[in-house]
Amino acid sequence: MSLMTPTSPEASRHTGPYLQVEDLRVHFETDDGTVKSVDGLSFAVEKGKTLGIVGESGSGKSVTSMAVMGLHTSKNARISGSIKVDGQELVGAPIDVVRRLRGQKMAMIFQDPLSAMHPYYTVGNQIVEAYRIHNDVSKKAARAHAIDMLDRVGIPSPRDRVDAYPHQFSGGMRQRAMIAMALSCDPSLLIADEPTTALDVTVQAQILDLIRDLQREFHSAVVIITHDLGVVAELADDIVVMYAGRKAEHGSAEQLFGEPQHPYAWGLLGSMPRFDRPPTERLLPIKGTPPSLINVPEGCAFNPRCEFSSRVPGERCVTDRPEALDAGGGHRVACHLPTAQRRQIWADEIAPRLA
Amino acid sequence: MNDAAPLLEVEDLVKHFPVKGRGLLQRATQAVQAVDGVSFSVRRGETFSIVGESGCGKSTTARLVTRLLAPTSGTVRLDGKDISTLPERQLRPLRRDVQMIFQDPYSSLNPRHTVGKIVGAPFRLQDVEPEGGRKRAVQELLSLVGLSPEHYNRYPHEFSGGQRQRIGIARTLALKPKLIVADEPVSALDVSIQAQVVNLLEDLQDELGLTYVMIAHDLSVVRHVSDRVAVMYLGKIVEVADRDDLYEHPRHPYTAAMLSAVPVPDTRRRTERERIRLQGDVPSPIDPPPGCRFHTRCWKATEVCRTEEPPLVQIGPAPGHLAACHHPEEK
Numbered sequence: 113m114s115l116m117t118p119t120s121p122e123a124s125r126h127t128g129p130y131l132q133v134e135d136l137r138v139h140f141e142t143d144d145g146t147v148k149s150v151d152g153l154s155f156a157v158e159k160g161k162t163l164g165i166v167g168e169s170g171s172g173k174s175v176t177s178m179a180v181m182g183l184h185t186s187k188n189a190r191i192s193g194s195i196k197v198d199g200q201e202l203v204g205a206p207i208d209v210v211r212r213l214r215g216q217k218m219a220m221i222f223q224d225p226l227s228a229m230h231p232y233y234t235v236g237n238q239i240v241e242a243y244r245i246h247n248d249v250s251k252k253a254a255r256a257h258a259i260d261m262l263d264r265v266g267i268p269s270p271r272d273r274v275d276a277y278p279h280q281f282s283g284g285m286r287q288r289a290m291i292a293m294a295l296s297c298d299p300s301l302l303i304a305d306e307p308t309t310a311l312d313v314t315v316q317a318q319i320l321d322l323i324r325d326l327q328r329e330f331h332s333a334v335v336i337i338t339h340d341l342g343v344v345a346e347l348a349d350d351i352v353v354m355y356a357g358r359k360a361e362h363g364s365a366e367q368l369f370g371e372p373q374h375p376y377a378w379g380l381l382g383s384m385p386r387f388d389r390p391p392t393e394r395l396l397p398i399k400g401t402p403p404s405l406i407n408v409p410e411g412c413a414f415n416p417r418c419e420f421s422s423r424v425p426g427e428r429c430v431t432d433r434p435e436a437l438d439a440g441g442g443h444r445v446a447c448h449l450p451t452a453q454r455r456q457i458w459a460d461e462i463a464p465r466l467a
Numbered sequence: 468m469n470d471a472a473p474l475l476e477v478e479d480l481v482k483h484f485p486v487k488g489r490g491l492l493q494r495a496t497q498a499v500q501a502v503d504g505v506s507f508s509v510r511r512g513e514t515f516s517i518v519g520e521s522g523c524g525k526s527t528t529a530r531l532v533t534r535l536l537a538p539t540s541g542t543v544r545l546d547g548k549d550i551s552t553l554p555e556r557q558l559r560p561l562r563r564d565v566q567m568i569f570q571d572p573y574s575s576l577n578p579r580h581t582v583g584k585i586v587g588a589p590f591r592l593q594d595v596e597p598e599g600g601r602k603r604a605v606q607e608l609l610s611l612v613g614l615s616p617e618h619y620n621r622y623p624h625e626f627s628g629g630q631r632q633r634i635g636i637a638r639t640l641a642l643k644p645k646l647i648v649a650d651e652p653v654s655a656l657d658v659s660i661q662a663q664v665v666n667l668l669e670d671l672q673d674e675l676g677l678t679y680v681m682i683a684h685d686l687s688v689v690r691h692v693s694d695r696v697a698v699m700y701l702g703k704i705v706e707v708a709d710r711d712d713l714y715e716h717p718r719h720p721y722t723a724a725m726l727s728a729v730p731v732p733d734t735r736r737r738t739e740r741e742r743i744r745l746q747g748d749v750p751s752p753i754d755p756p757p758g759c760r761f762h763t764r765c766w767k768a769t770e771v772c773r774t775e776e777p778p779l780v781q782i783g784p785a786p787g788h789l790a791a792c793h794h795p796e797e798k
Contacts, residue, residue, distance in 0.1 A: 168659060312684065313520070313684070313686065313728045314724060314725055314728050315748070317727075317745075321744065339657065341658075341732035342730030342731055343730050345732045345734050346731075366734050379659060380659060381732065383658045383659045383662035384658060386731075387731055388731045391691060391711075394669070395691065397660070397662030397663040398659040399663075401660065402627075
């Protein structure tokens with residue numbers, strides 16, 4: 113049985129990026145004030161490409177992925193801007209429409225497969241259920257498809273394993289099963305939210321390989337959300353670095369790792385012990401802590417922690433919020449320092465420190 | 468005490484957790500062999516790290532060394548004194564010498580106690596009256612770990628994760644312990660905060676001459692902080708070596724595979740690196756494979772690996788580089 117269920121003819125009508133997010137804002141009202149989890153974020157992903165969204169906890173990366181999947185309830189989340197999947201607008205779309213797309217055109221892999229899977233149903237049942245909601249097939253055919261999917265993601269003896277419960281699987285196998293479930297309807301957009309954070313390093317390598325192989329085979333658009341710069345360097349074509357709900361830097365993986373330009377990205381690289389270089393005496397952390405999203409600092413949200421804000425003339429870092437502007441070759445950086453000066457700082461001050 | 472003698476000596480340490488049977492009497496017929504014959508020693512002033520994947524027994528080892536758990540067999544000697552068989556009543560004096568830093572700064576601090584009470588708890592429990600009073604001692608500890616002494620009357624929820632971890636560290640330092648066992652001290656923290664705490668731990672070690680046993684799974688962090696590293700797999704140490712020897716010349720195939728799997732933040736490495744892909748998962752510690760426990764996933768395994776357990780012996784020219792493998796890597 114083929115894994116590639118034929119896509120309906122109108123599905124391929126749309127041209128341009130498969131996922132296009134523009135000026136996305138997700139705000140939550142709380143008793144303490146408005147939490148601006150995502151505040152004006154734009155990005156696009158084409159089919160066959162992988163976008164990595166990197167940031168620390170509270171930077172808004174997971175809230176973004178949930179917004180794309182339509183998983184925020186309208187009761188507490190205020191969402192504005194535009195999210196287009198295959199040309200179809202999702203912000204403000206009726207729940208049924210989003211539900212039909214979810215699973216069919218877009219699917220998500222969560223961080224913790226133990227809590228993302230239902231403990232009461234067998235793994236096979238859960239895949240069958242997802243498949244039959246979107247495809248009019250018999251139970252038997254759906255079960256065969258589930259076995260096929262489990263086999264495809266590398267679960268040994270899938271014919272027996274299809275009747276096992278999630279708790280009978282190891283962590284790596286559960287993650288594989290969840291990937292099988294996500295891919296069962298052959299979605300063109302796959303969102304992976306910290307897919308390997310709960311896994312051991314050898315299993316992480318297996319899962320990253322699997323995601324890469326499956327993407328090549330299915331030619332899907334993949335968004336991978338993680339705090340681990342190593343993981344995005346392995347997988348992503350393009351990378352968005354988020355800070356306090358906004359984009360700090362956006363560029364190709366080569367641009368971001370070759371010549372990062374935002375002081376926050378420099379700080380992240382300095383904070384990480386480098387495995388691929390001789391050990392250094394000390395790490396170079398970013399001072400301070402990430403801001404509360406209720407009280408985001410005026411101007412550039414990073415300014416209280418930034419080493420370089422004193423080099424910007426006037427008080428612009430404290431008063432003006434920088435936009436992510438093109439610094440050449442599609443490399444976008446939200447920083448008041450002029451591009452030439454940032455390049456200079458990277459070459460003269462930052463790169464030698466990190467080596 | 469002789470300074471050259473190791474501070475901590477662990478010999479043939481075993482911890483089995485009995486699993487209840489299914490019968491009416493629920494007799495324990497099987498046991499999870501969490502730690503199964505582990506030996507190592509830690510020198511004064513060094514950082515000794517134990518790495519391995521989940522379920523390998525590294526956290527159980529930490530809890531045995533601190534005597535939060537009693538070993539099934541084997542000995543743990545601190546400063547030459549066997550602490551593995553001390554009855555519970557006599558453990559309190561031991562706690563002065565051995566302290567622990569926990570992974571989760573949210574669950575390891577009592578939310579109803581002020582910072583002053585938390586950090587001062589060791590004084591109260593051990594009935595110690597520091598010079599200048601407890602309050603002053605606590606405030607000095609707070610500034611030592613980079614917090615403000617004014618935080619004395621605040622509660623844990625008012626602090627961020629990194630600050631809470633600092634509170635936990637201040638508490639472990641209160642009684643000037645000889646040995647600090649840190650179980651994943653930075654893995655719950657964000658990257659930028661992780662670096663701050665790692666630097667703090669290193670500064671404190673220089674300043675106070677501390678000895679650390681660090682349990683971690685992040686191989687990059689371990690390489691940064693450690694002097695020596697032990698790799699555990701399914702309850703056994705498979706390799707021990709000085710940091711640079713281990714990272715540059717891993718001898719055990721499992722170590723080599725684990726090191727090759729670490730993602731590196733550099734796109735140029737994507738194509739250059741040779742990655743060893745391990746098959747399958749870690750077997751159950753209830754019924755570990757016979758012979759070498761790694762043979763089910765090892766690409767070098769032969770008949771001898773399936774039948775004979777390899778001893779942990781010196782391999783290669785570097786002194787103190789031990790590995791338990793019939794077919795060690797050669798580099």
